[in-house]
């Protein structure tokens with residue numbers, strides 16, 4: 607009952623070069639230095655063993671346009687389905703790992719597994735984010751990431767939702783009016799992300 611959650615597409619590639627995607631809602635940010643995320647995956651999933659063997663996966667954020675594919679990738683298995691091709695998704699070659707992301711996604715995190723916690727029904731893969739790429743269409747003229755334009759979706763109690771109205775921002779409850787001009791600062795370049803064009807082609811590499 608801990609909702610809403612992101613519904614991300616977890617990308618992996620096996621040793622023969624076959625790509626797969628699975629949907630995960632049990633994913634989260636767990637550390638900022640080093641930047642780390644987690645994703646909990648049932649042992650039965652086809653993706654589980656591939657990620658365990660290769661130690662790599664990507665997390666692609668999902669949008670309204672990707673909602674159908676997100677659901678499909680969460681109900682069909684890569685054992686007998688080529689989800690990239692059936693959903694007409696384009697694999698995005700990663701800069702630092704072999705596992706592909708999804709070109710149609712606005713933000714892709716490249717992750718290297720550091721620990722696997724055997725929790726019970728699910729194994730939690732704790733991984734370092736070794737690269738981030740963003741669709742450059744989401745960068746404004748100052749290089750600031752405008753994620754609010756991405757139409758991200760959330761998963762809550764078995765259903766998908768677009769995000770609602772903006773009702774505040776970090777720290778607004780204590781911010782003095784005078785300090786607000788400084789909010790515009792903070793560009794994607796400063797945060798060490800890789801830009802890529804809408805086609806998925808990287809256009810510039812920042813910090814890797």
Ligand SMILES: Cc1cc2nc3c(=O)[nH]c(=O)nc-3n(C[C@H](O)[C@H](O)[C@H](O)COP(=O)(O)O)c2cc1C
Pocket residue numbers: 613626627628629630631632633646647648650651652653654676677679680681682683684685728761
């Ligand atoms: C919205 C949604 C969220 C899901 N979250 C998870 C999850 O966090 N962990 C998990 O193991 N399976 C999750 N699943 C189920 C897998 O995505 C599903 O079993 C998928 O078919 C596995 O694909 P694979 O066999 O190709 O790896 C989710 C499914 C949906 C639709």
